[in-house]
Amino acid sequence: MLVSEGERLVIMDExxxxxxxxxxxxxxxxxxxxxxxxxxxxxxxxxxxxxxRVAARISEIEGTKVTVRELDITKYRDDRSEIADVMVELANMPGDTELDSKLVKNKKVILFDDVLYTGRTIRAAMDAIMDLGRPQNVQLAVLVDRGHRELPIRPDFIGKNVPTSKQEEIQVQFTEIDSIDQVTIIH
Incomplete structure (x- = not known):
């Protein structure tokens, strides 16, 4: 669904x-x-x-819970000079959410990010995961793949491919923190 809002183009609604x-x-x-x-x-x-959200759907499909953890890649980023530059906003997260080595070893790790662009965020995430242990494999799921890769990284699961120019920006909003579910291109 494409809906224009001035300089914003809504490409995915709720x-x-x-x-x-x-x-x-x-x-x-x-x-x-x-x-x-x-x-x-x-x-x-x-x-x-x-x-x-995907874990909840998988639980409905399979009738059993899947383990979900979060990964903070701040110290693995190559584009941040100071960790203090990164503000992490987490709302309503359950208590035991951190990833640890016991959970990674010999597991199939399915890594989630909202937008795949250059691949640098995913590289940092893979470095963090490998520091914890050796998984059986790592798979990548993204809501939006916008192209312009700088590293040879390819997602296994894609919500939507959106060819963009480097001057455009993709903005993902979720009700959990933005009060709306939508993906927009900003020109």
Whole structure:
């Protein structure tokens, strides 16, 4: 659904996001032949919300809960000079959310982020995961793939491919922190 709002173009509304996440949940179950030995990891901040939403769908499909954890990649970023520059806003997160080495070893780690662009965030997340232990494999799920990769990183599960120019920006908003579910391109 494309709706223009001045300099913003809405490319996914609440319904489109919900449908994309339902499809991703089914694809994850199919690719992994269930969810045994799977752990879902959301990259702070918006990747955490995606991970939780997809995990809820997978639980409905499979009739069992899947482990969900969050990953803070701040110290692994190559574009931050100071950790204090990064403000992490987490609302309504359950108590035991941190990722640890016991959960990673020999597991299928399904990593979630909202937008895939250059690949640097995903590289930082993979470095953080490998520092915790050796997973069986790492799979990548993103809501939006906008292209312009600087690293050879490719998602396994994609909500929507959105070709963009480098001058454009993709903004993802979720009700958990923004009071609305939508994805927009800002020109």
């Amino acid at each position: 319904t489109a996001i919900r449908r994309a996440l339902i499809r991703i949940a089914h694809e994850i179950v199919e690719k992994n032949k269930g969810i045994e030995d799977c752990i879902i990891v959301g990259i702070r901040t918006r990747g955490v919300y995606l991970a939780n």
